[in-house]
Amino acid sequence: MSHGLKGALLACLLLLVWLLPSRGQKEDLLLRVLLKEVPEGQEVSLLLPEGQGTVRARGEAQGVWVEGRLQPFWEFPGPYFRLDGRTYRGGVRLLAQEGRLLVVNQVLLEDYLLGVLPAEMPEGFPQEALEAQAVVARTFAVNRLNPRAPYDLCASEICQVYLGLAVETPRHTEAVRGTRGKVLSYQGRAISALYHADSGGMTAGSEEVFQKALPYLRPRPDPYARGPKSQWQLSVSPERAAAALRAMGRTPQAGSPGDSPVVLERSASGRVWRLRLLGVEVQGPEAQRLVRNLGLPSALVEFRGWQAEGRGAGHGVGLSQWGAKGMAEAGYGYREILGHYFPGTFLSDLLLGGIPGPEEAWATR
Numbered sequence: 548m549s550h551g552l553k554g555a556l557l558a559c560l561l562l563l564v565w566l567l568p569s570r571g572q573k574e575d576l577l578l579r580v581l582l583k584e585v586p587e588g589q590e591v592s593l594l595l596p597e598g599q600g601t602v603r604a605r606g607e608a609q610g611v612w613v614e615g616r617l618q619p620f621w622e623f624p625g626p627y628f629r630l631d632g633r634t635y636r637g638g639v640r641l642l643a644q645e646g647r648l649l650v651v652n653q654v655l656l657e658d659y660l661l662g663v664l665p666a667e668m669p670e671g672f673p674q675e676a677l678e679a680q681a682v683v684a685r686t687f688a689v690n691r692l693n694p695r696a697p698y699d700l701c702a703s704e705i706c707q708v709y710l711g712l713a714v715e716t717p718r719h720t721e722a723v724r725g726t727r728g729k730v731l732s733y734q735g736r737a738i739s740a741l742y743h744a745d746s747g748g749m750t751a752g753s754e755e756v757f758q759k760a761l762p763y764l765r766p767r768p769d770p771y772a773r774g775p776k777s778q779w780q781l782s783v784s785p786e787r788a789a790a791a792l793r794a795m796g797r798t799p800q801a802g803s804p805g806d807s808p809v810v811l812e813r814s815a816s817g818r819v820w821r822l823r824l825l826g827v828e829v830q831g832p833e834a835q836r837l838v839r840n841l842g843l844p845s846a847l848v849e850f851r852g853w854q855a856e857g858r859g860a861g862h863g864v865g866l867s868q869w870g871a872k873g874m875a876e877a878g879y880g881y882r883e884i885l886g887h888y889f890p891g892t893f894l895s896d897l898l899l900g901g902i903p904g905p906e907e908a909w910a911t912r
Contacts, residue, residue, distance in 0.1 A: 576656040576897070578688060579640070579698040580709055582630055585648040593639060593650075594629035604641050606648030611641045625653075627712070635711040636662070644697060651698045657723060659709065660684055664719040666708035667742075668868055673875035676868070677722035679884040682894070683866050686730040686740035689897070726881070728897040731889055733763050738892055745774040746867035747847040747859020750888065751816040755846075756862045758832055763889045764864055766816035771873025776844050776860040783808065783841050783853050788824050791840035795833070800826025808841075808850040816863065818846040835862070865889065 585591045590605045604613040604621060613621045625638035630650060637654030660681060668680045684707055691699050691706070702709040731738045739761060741753070746769040753764035788808070789799040800806070811828070812821035822834045829837050835846040841855075848857035859867075866888040874884045882894060 575658075576689065576692070578652075578654055578656055578659050578692070578700060580652040580654060580659060581649060581698040581701045582635070582639075582652050583650040585650065587643070587646045587648065589648070591630075591641075591648060591650060593623070595623060596627050604648065606641075606643035606646075608643075611643050611648065613641070622653075633711045634713055642697060649697055652702075656685065656688060657727060659688065660723045661715045661720055662711045663688075663707050663709050664723060665714040665716055666710045668719075670716050670718050672868075672872045674718065674722060674725075675875035675879065675881045675884065676871040677719060678726050678881035679866065679871050679875075680742070680868065681719075681722045681726045682729045682731060682881065682885060683740045683742050685726070685728075686732075686737050687742075689730055690737040690739055730895050730897060731885060731892045732895040733892050738763055738889065740889070741862070741865035743859075743861025743863055743865065743867060745776055745845075745859040745861065745869040746772045746863050747777060747845055747857070748772055749816045749847065749863070750865070750867060750870075751814065751818055751846075751863035753864050754832075755814045755816060755818055755820070756832055756835055756864050763891050765890065766814075767887065767890070769867050769870040771877060772859070772867045772870035773873050774860070774869030777869070778858055779844060779856075781843060781855045781857075783843070783850075783855055785825065785853070787841060791837055792825060792827055794840055795829075795837060797827050797829070807852045808855075810848075810850060816847070818863065819848060 583591065585606060587606045587608070590603055593602045593604070595602060602613060602623070604611055607617060610617050610619045611621050620640060620642040622640045623638050625636070627634055627636060628639050629635070635652050635654065636658040637652055640651045640653055642649050642651070663684050664677065664681055667684060668677060687707060688700060693699055700706045731740055739753070741764065748769055750767045750769050752760060752766045754760040792799050806823070806825045808822060808824040810819050810822055814820040819834050819838050821828065821830045822837060838846040838848060843855050843857060844860040845857050845863065847859050847863065848855050871884050874887065885892070885894065
C-alpha cells in the first residue's frame with residue numbers, strides 16, 4: 548500500500564460538485580441513500596425532531612402529496628428524522644418516480660459510515676480490522692456517487708447495510724474517525740471496493756463473479772481467514788436445484804432426478820466455474836450465481852452426490868472480513884490489511900473536515 552500523491556487527486560472534479568459545507572460543520576461529501584420505496588398511493592410517515600411532529604406523504608402520478616399539498620418533491624433538512632421506528636442522521640427527500648415514492652436520506656459521508664460499520668462488521672473485531680472495513684466502506688460509497696441518478700446507494704445488502712443512528716457504537720465510531728476521509732484509489736479514481744465475509748482461504752478474481760477483471764481484485768491466498776463458515780457441509784435437494792434453475796430461466800431435464808451437481812471446471816481461485824446438474828450445464832459467473840441460488844454460502848465447494856462440502860461465505864472478491872480479523876490479530880495494521888486485499892492501490896485522503904459532535908437527546912431515544 549502506498550501513500551502516493553497521485554491518489555490524493557482522487558475524483559477532484561466530483562468533489563467540486565459534492566463538497567458540502569453543512570450546518571456549521573466542516574466540509575464533507577453528501578450522499579443520497581435510498582431507505583425505502585413505497586408503491587404509488589401508499590402512505591408513509593416521518594417523525595421529525597424538536598416537536599415538529601409527524602409528516603404523512605404519498606407518491607402520486609403528478610408528484611408528492613404531503614399533508615394535503617401536491618408538489619414535485621419534498622425535503623426536510625435535518626439534522627435528524629425517524630422512519631419506521633429508526634432514526635437517521637441528516638435530512639430526507641421524498642420524490643415520486645415510475646409509480647413509487649422514494650424516501651432518500653441526504654446524509655454526510657462520515658455520518659453515513661457510523662450507521663454502516665456496525666451493520667457490516669462485529670464490534671468485537673480488532674480495531675485494525677474495523678479501520679480497514681471503514682476505509683473499504685467509505686471507498687465503496689464514494690465510488691457509487693452518481694449526480695445523474697435520484698440516489699447514490701441503497702440501505703440494504705445489495706449496496707451496503709445502513710441502519711442509521713441507533714446501531715452506532717464507540718468502537719465503530721473510533722474506526723470511522725481514525726480513518727476519516729481515507730479511501731482506496733487506483734489511477735486517480737476510487738476503486739470498486741468489494742468485500743465479503745470469509746474467503747475460505749483464497750479470495751476470488753473480480754471476473755469470477757462480476758465478469759470484469761480488475762487489476763486490484765485478483766485471487767490471493769488468505770491464510771488468516773478463520774470464521775464460523777470457513778468449513779461447512781450442507782445437503783442440496785433435487786427440488787431446490789430445480790427451483791434454482793427455473794429462477795435463472797433454465798429448464799431442468801425431465802427424468803433426471805439423480806443428476807446431482809458435478810463440477811466440470813474451476814476458476815483460478817478454485818471456485819465453481821462450470822457446473823452440471825439435473826441435465827443442465829451453466830458456466831462462468833452464472834455458475835456461481837446458481838451455487839448461491841442453491842443456498843450454499845460459497846462457490847468454493849465440492850459435491851459428493853447431493854452433499855456439498857465447502858469453505859468460506861460470500862462471493863470471495865476483495866476484502867475478507869474474517870481474514871482481516873485474523874490479520875489484525877496477527878499484528879498487521881489496517882494499511883497492511885488493505886494492501887493485501889487490494890494490491891496496487893493507493894491510500895488517498897479526501898481531506899474532509901471534522902465529524903459532528905454528540906447527537907441530540909431526541910435522536911438517541
